Amino acid sequence: MQIQLVNVSFTYSKKKKRAASTAAPSVLHHINLTIQSGEMLAIAGKSGSGKSTFLQLLKGFLAPTGGQILLDGIDPNTSKRPDLFDQIGYIFQYPEHQLFSPTVFEDIAFGLQSAKLTREIKEQKVRKAMKAVQLDYDEFKDRSPFELSGGEKRRVAIAGAVVLEPRVLILDEPTAGLDLQSRTALFDLLHQMNEELGLTILWVSHQLDEIVNHACRLLALKKGEFIADGSPVAILSDPAFLNAFGWEEPSVLIVSRLLKELGITSGNDRISPEEAADAIAAALSLHQQQITAK
Ligand SMILES: Nc1ncnc2c1ncn2[C@@H]1O[C@H](COP(=O)(O)OP(=O)(O)OP(=O)(O)O)[C@@H](O)[C@H]1O
Structure with a gap:
């Protein structure tokens, strides 16, 4: 699915009447961008920059107060096609707080209730979804x-x-509160x-290493505007950009820079500190052997 934002703005309406001079401030301003099918795209920005508001507009929980959102070229907000938003899955922060059914099966099947499916079809769909998230059906369904x-x-x-x-x-901070092993497993998934x-995946992240390691594209949001849109490695190694956000260079990029400076080419910007340590140890050992041979 192609998602296009054409001059999209958003302002939360105020319940109480306000004087014209104190109109509600705009949260997102004149956003133009296109997200292509199959992208792995991260959204970053400080608290209050408008990330959740942006995600909620994409899912149709909120409608733009200016401009248009087009899903495969159709505006679901004005074309009587709100069903198009059903093709977008939304996972809130700490989604486990919203689990409520007595069994894993019932929880996963909850969204299928309105479709009036037979038990057999429902089971097939739940099996497929559990396989996609690597949960064994027989082991987990009744837990x-x-x-x-x-x-x-x-x-x-x-x-x-x-x-x-x-x-x-769409996932709002999917790795919040998870340990390293669970974070790695979630991204593998x-x-x-x-x-x-072929799912398009969009997620909000405050973890710059996670963005470098997993995103093909980064959208950086500042006060309701995307001030950078492109390769995470290029954006997050730009000192001017990092300064503007008050962010530190991601450690994964520092490590890759260090290796280049030492003349150790890894051919990979996403090398982990452990891999870097191995590469440095191997280079030192080679260097030592060369000295001994002389
Ligand atoms: N329901 C609401 N009514 C009025 N203002 C809101 C509402 N929700 C958010 N805002 C305001 O809109 C702005 C953007 O909020 P939003 O939640 O989109 O930011 P965020 O970047 O997701 O922040 P965080 O990283 O803290 O979750 C903030 O100034 C916030 O106070």
């Missing part, structure tokens, strides 16, 4: 979602969105769904 680990709960919540077969998945199901 209570409340007794799972944090990473497993999050997988159940993602399966609840995936079961509706969306073409786009997102990459797999991106590749195998």
Whole structure:
């Protein structure tokens, strides 16, 4: 699905009447951008910059107060095609807080209720969604979602969105509160769904290393405007950009720069500190052998 924003602005309406001179401030201003099918796109920006508001506009929870959002060229807000928003899955921050059914199966199947499917078809769909998030059907289907680990709960919540077969998945800080192992596992999963199901994946992140490692494109939001849009490596190694946000260079880029300065080419901007340590140790050992040979 192609998502296009044409001159999109958004202002939250105020309940109380306000004087003309104190009109509600605009949260997003004149945004123009296109998201192509299959992108892995991260959105970053300080607290209050408008990230969640932007995501909610894409999902149709909010409608633009100016401009248009087009899904495959159609404006769902004005064309009587709000069903187009159903093709976008939305995963809130800490989605496990919204799990409520007694079993994993019922939780994942919840969104299918209105479709009046047979038990058999429902089961097929739940199986497929659980496979996509790598939860074994027989092992987990009857378990209570409340007794799972944090990473497993999050997988159940993602399966609840995936079961509706969306073409786009939006996640608001998907790795918040997860340990390193669960974060890595979650991104393995997102990459797999991106590749195998062709899902477009958009997520909000405050983790710059995560963005460099996993996003193909970064949108950086400042006070309601996207001030950078492009390669995460290029954007996050630009000192002027980092200064403007008060951000530190991501450690993964520092490591790659250090290797280049030492003349150790890894051929990879996304090398981990552990891989870098191995590369440096190997280079030092080679250097030592050369000295001994002389
Ligand atoms: N329901 C609302 N009514 C009025 N103003 C709102 C509402 N929700 C958000 N805002 C305001 O809109 C601006 C953008 O908020 P938003 O939640 O989109 O930012 P954010 O970048 O997602 O922040 P965070 O990283 O803290 O979640 C903020 O100034 C916020 O106070």
